[in-house]
Amino acid sequence: MKRPRPVGFICSKSLSLAVAVYVAFLSLSCSSKPPQESRTPPAAQPQTQSSATGGASVPSFVAAEEDGQWTMPAKNYASTRFSGLEEINAGNARSLKVAWTFSTGVNRGQEAAPLVVGSTMYVVTPYPNILYALDLNKPGETKWKYEPKPAAAAQGVACCDYVNRGAAYADGKIFYNTLDAQTVAVDAETGKEVWKTKLGDINKGETMTMAPLVVKDKVLVGNSGGEFGVRGWITALDSASGKISWRAYNTGPDSECLIGPNFKPFYKQDQGKDLGVASWPPDAWKIGGGTVWGWISYDPELDLIYHGTANPGPWNPDQRPGDNKWTSGIFARRPDTGEAVWFYQWAPHDLYDYDGINEQLLLDLPVAGQPRKTLVRPERTGYVYVLDRATGEVLSANPFVHITSTKGVDLKTGELIHVEEKKPVMGRVVRDICPAAPGGKDWNPSAFSPRTGLLYIPHNNLCMDFEGLEANYIAGTPYVGANTKFYAGPGGHRGEFTAWDPVAGKEVWKIKESFPVWSGAVVTAGDVVFYGTMEGWFKAINARTGEELWKFKTGSGIIGQPIVYRSPKDGKEYVAILSGVGGWAGAIVAGDLDSRDPTAALGFVNATADLPANTTKGGTLYVFSLP
Amino acid sequence: MSSRFPKIKAARRIAALLCDFAPLREEKFHAKAQSRKAKTLFLLSVLFFVSCAGKVEQKQAAQAQPQPTPREHLRVCADPNNLPFSNERREGFENKIAALVARELHTDVEYTWWAQRRGFIRNTLKANECDLVVGLPTSFELAQTTAPYYRSTYVFVYRKDRALDLRSFDDPRLRKLKIGVQMIGDDFSNTPPAHALSNRNIIQNVRGYTVYGDYAEANPPARIVDAVARGEIDVGVVWGPLASYFARRQKVALEVVPVAPEIDLPYLPFVFDISMGVRRGDDALREQLEQILVRRRAEIDSILDEYGVPRVGKG
Numbered sequence: 001m002k003r004p005r006p007v008g009f010i011c012s013k014s015l016s017l018a019v020a021v022y023v024a025f026l027s028l029s030c031s032s033k034p035p036q037e038s039r040t041p042p043a044a045q046p047q048t049q050s051s052a053t054g055g056a057s058v059p060s061f062v063a064a065e066e067d068g069q070w071t072m073p074a075k076n077y078a079s080t081r082f083s084g085l086e087e088i089n090a091g092n093a094r095s096l097k098v099a100w101t102f103s104t105g106v107n108r109g110q111e112a113a114p115l116v117v118g119s120t121m122y123v124v125t126p127y128p129n130i131l132y133a134l135d136l137n138k139p140g141e142t143k144w145k146y147e148p149k150p151a152a153a154a155q156g157v158a159c160c161d162y163v164n165r166g167a168a169y170a171d172g173k174i175f176y177n178t179l180d181a182q183t184v185a186v187d188a189e190t191g192k193e194v195w196k197t198k199l200g201d202i203n204k205g206e207t208m209t210m211a212p213l214v215v216k217d218k219v220l221v222g223n224s225g226g227e228f229g230v231r232g233w234i235t236a237l238d239s240a241s242g243k244i245s246w247r248a249y250n251t252g253p254d255s256e257c258l259i260g261p262n263f264k265p266f267y268k269q270d271q272g273k274d275l276g277v278a279s280w281p282p283d284a285w286k287i288g289g290g291t292v293w294g295w296i297s298y299d300p301e302l303d304l305i306y307h308g309t310a311n312p313g314p315w316n317p318d319q320r321p322g323d324n325k326w327t328s329g330i331f332a333r334r335p336d337t338g339e340a341v342w343f344y345q346w347a348p349h350d351l352y353d354y355d356g357i358n359e360q361l362l363l364d365l366p367v368a369g370q371p372r373k374t375l376v377r378p379e380r381t382g383y384v385y386v387l388d389r390a391t392g393e394v395l396s397a398n399p400f401v402h403i404t405s406t407k408g409v410d411l412k413t414g415e416l417i418h419v420e421e422k423k424p425v426m427g428r429v430v431r432d433i434c435p436a437a438p439g440g441k442d443w444n445p446s447a448f449s450p451r452t453g454l455l456y457i458p459h460n461n462l463c464m465d466f467e468g469l470e471a472n473y474i475a476g477t478p479y480v481g482a483n484t485k486f487y488a489g490p491g492g493h494r495g496e497f498t499a500w501d502p503v504a505g506k507e508v509w510k511i512k513e514s515f516p517v518w519s520g521a522v523v524t525a526g527d528v529v530f531y532g533t534m535e536g537w538f539k540a541i542n543a544r545t546g547e548e549l550w551k552f553k554t555g556s557g558i559i560g561q562p563i564v565y566r567s568p569k570d571g572k573e574y575v576a577i578l579s580g581v582g583g584w585a586g587a588i589v590a591g592d593l594d595s596r597d598p599t600a601a602l603g604f605v606n607a608t609a610d611l612p613a614n615t616t617k618g619g620t621l622y623v624f625s626l627p
Numbered sequence: 628m629s630s631r632f633p634k635i636k637a638a639r640r641i642a643a644l645l646c647d648f649a650p651l652r653e654e655k656f657h658a659k660a661q662s663r664k665a666k667t668l669f670l671l672s673v674l675f676f677v678s679c680a681g682k683v684e685q686k687q688a689a690q691a692q693p694q695p696t697p698r699e700h701l702r703v704c705a706d707p708n709n710l711p712f713s714n715e716r717r718e719g720f721e722n723k724i725a726a727l728v729a730r731e732l733h734t735d736v737e738y739t740w741w742a743q744r745r746g747f748i749r750n751t752l753k754a755n756e757c758d759l760v761v762g763l764p765t766s767f768e769l770a771q772t773t774a775p776y777y778r779s780t781y782v783f784v785y786r787k788d789r790a791l792d793l794r795s796f797d798d799p800r801l802r803k804l805k806i807g808v809q810m811i812g813d814d815f816s817n818t819p820p821a822h823a824l825s826n827r828n829i830i831q832n833v834r835g836y837t838v839y840g841d842y843a844e845a846n847p848p849a850r851i852v853d854a855v856a857r858g859e860i861d862v863g864v865v866w867g868p869l870a871s872y873f874a875r876r877q878k879v880a881l882e883v884v885p886v887a888p889e890i891d892l893p894y895l896p897f898v899f900d901i902s903m904g905v906r907r908g909d910d911a912l913r914e915q916l917e918q919i920l921v922r923r924r925a926e927i928d929s930i931l932d933e934y935g936v937p938r939v940g941k942g
Binding site: 156157201203204205226228229281282283284287313314315316318321426427466469473475476477478479480481484 | 742837899
């Protein structure tokens with residue numbers, strides 16, 4: 001009988017996500033590199049080799065030599081998630097077997113990438129954010145575990161998803177963030193805490209879920225919690241001491257955004273004084289969102305870091321006229337000082353909750369015949385953007401999903417062109433908004449192979465309806481909001497895995513998945529690409545043809561980030577993935593939401609109501625190899 | 628986009644929100660109506676909410692006899708830091724009402740404390756940590772609710788020394804005054820006053836206070852009332868029970884005035900019915916509660932009076 005919408009869900013995406021990457025030169029512990037095994041046949045030769053490579057390549061600052069380790073979630077500063085190992089290839093992948101497994105003991109969404117440094121694998125769990133060091137010389141044995149014991153604050157205050165997107169290794173230390181907004185450094189050998197720095201207050205809704213990136217002597221981290229009126233920032237910590245070196249906010253006056261005389265945004269709408277204040281109603285920027293729960297990349301030659309900014313919150317669009325700078329965009333900054341160099345806004349005055357925090361791959365591409373240093377972003381808006389990474393100029397923006405909410409990006413002005421009749425207005429029913437709020441693609445990162453020249457994008461095929469009144473109740477306060485329902489886009493499937501040629505700006509092949517693809521991807525020199533599904537299938541795909549080579553059903557849904565490494569013990573190639581459903585899309589399983597309520601978890605339940613029948617909660621690491 | 632459908636839907640929702648009057652909703656509103664019909668029904672639903680509190684009582688009297696189950700404790704889930712509703716020291720009116728219910732059931736209250744935010748029902752009632760949540764909107768999906776035991780309203784709260792005499796969202800002075808509203812933070816969700824103001828294009832002079840506040844402080848949602856007393860904003864538009872309770876506790880005198888209209892056409896209510904909530908399927912407890920709500924109506928009313936809970940539509 002009663003209709004309105006329940007209180008009991010998972011909170012927003014911001015929690016449900018987060019992010020980043022990181023690292024440094026791992027010269028340290030990798031000295032005992034085993035010799036490359038040569039018993040494996042060379043990678044299957046591609047049928048269409050030369051045309052497939054299309055000219056996209058990895059910048060020269062990415063080490064050409066494969067060291068067999070995985071020291072940051074994105075593998076390298078360019079964030080390619082490419083492993084040079086080639087033992088597992090299209091010809092033998094069907095023989096993959098489970099080598100060993102490890103239970104994290106935490107049955108929540110496992111979004112982290114494991115790390116491999118020397119002979120140790122490091123695994124971070126969702127809240128309570130335990131760090132395990134596993135001995136690769138004795139598979140399955142734990143060297144140590146570190147428990148930061150994050151504050152739960154009062155029961156119920158740390159809402160949401162409790163996910164963690166991983167750790168980063170540098171200079172003998174493992175760095176990661178805890179849900180209660182602390183960054184910790186742990187001695188990689190002993191598991192002893194080196195330092196712990198509190199950066200935010202969970203009592204105010206501020207959490208941290210992203211993976212740090214380590215650049216030179218700085219650990220770069222950002223916050224989550226825009227829905228709670230948290231003001232977004234990125235912060236650099238001194239890697240030795242944990243002291244804060246700088247903090248740049250993403251709303252407010254230039255001085256607090258670290259915008260100075262060297263800030264040269266490419267487009268005129270981003271030029272001007274204190275736009276982080278002027279593009280909002282008075283004071284609205286003070287609780288304006290623009291958090292940094294996604295990924296950071298780094299170009300050592302240009303000496304620029306790149307990070308996205310999340311959507312504006314907690315205001316509704318009609319309450320925040322203006323572009324709402326610097327939310328739903330991307331900054332290039334100097335790692336030493338945080339000083340902003342350029343900015344581009346994916347979604348000025350965001351209407352659809354299109355957070356701008358996705359991964360950015362730094363690739364060198366021919367554009368109109370000229371080699372360009374670019375930054376490639378498959379974005380929430382549904383376009384793969386190619387930007388000049390020195391200037392922020394948009395070189396191309398091509399759709400990789402079905403889009404109805406916008407008509408494209410004006411390459412002269414850089415502006416996203418909205419479709420008027422798809423704008424959500426309270427009290428008006430708007431149907432068939434594509435992509436839905438999680439976007440064409442959410443936080444889960446893509447991979448790039450320099451061998452195929454292709455980008456491998458795990459993503460959604462979701463649209464949404466925006467309907468009328470829903471009543472709810474928080475802290476004794478009744479409120480109303482739109483009822484948003486997500487559902488499958490064209491074709492009736494909810495997820496896709498797409499191979500994309502960033503030079504031609506078009507799809508090469510595509511795999512349809514029943515559920516949204518919420519896992520990351522990894523690709524190898526064996527021309528095999530790996531990803532997981534929310535039902536729990538872990539798949540090996542021929543990177544050139546899209547042919548499914550092998551799959552294995554893990555214990556729970558997969559929303560983690562696969563990695564590839566070479567064992568220091570036997571020299572073999574291994575593939576590792578955390579299985580454990582959760583996150584925004586998996587909230588219906590991890591959070592026991594009521595599948596009868598279509599608006600639970602901000603509309604996601606409608607799109608994933610059949611998920612509980614297809615998977616159960618879990619938290620297990622799986623490691624695969626050839627026999 | 629057709630404007631008809633939203634109206635129908637809005638009318639249905641309002642009927643659901645304000646008054647548990649199933650026959651009207653289920654039968655008549657099902658019709659895929661033409662716009663004229665929709666308007667008529669919408670007006671009907673508005674009229675109905677004015678009179679439905681009394682009907683609810685009649686309906687209860689006709690309910691079947693409950694089968695009382697002896698219980699060791701009355702297990703209640705509540706926010707430990709959210710006066711005037713509840714706190715860990717049991718000083719809120721929901722604490723008092725829970726104690727009254729427990730007495731009627733010849734037992735005592737056992738609390739599970741949990742911040743009343745997203746995840747509250749999932750982690751408490753649905754996780755079987757408790758059996759009763761004392762206050763929920765009557766039209767609430769995740770729990771089974773009783774008949775409403777009070778109806779309150781959003782209010783304007785301002786300093787008496789300002790002599791504003793504000794009563795309506797249509798007062799032109801709202802375009803100039805500095806107005807505070809509470810922010811929820813879900814996409815497109817907001818307190819009704821926040822929607823009402825942006826619908827009127829009153830934006831530049833609106834200040835947001837998150838309803839969550841800083842949980843390390845006492846009763847975090849109350850900061851907006853403090854801001855009125857301090858003169859940080861000229862007027863706050865706040866849920867009545869919260870505004871009234873904290874208005875009385877400021878150093879300066881504050882006025883608390885129900886907002887008008889009660890429903891902003893075509894769809895936005897400022898008045899909500901509040902019920903007790905139990906787990907879906909826990910009919911035995913719900914029946915017991917329904918009877919207690921009828922039997923102890925006077926005592927419950929006096930508890931609400933004691934906490935200054937503004938009520939509308941009561942007989």
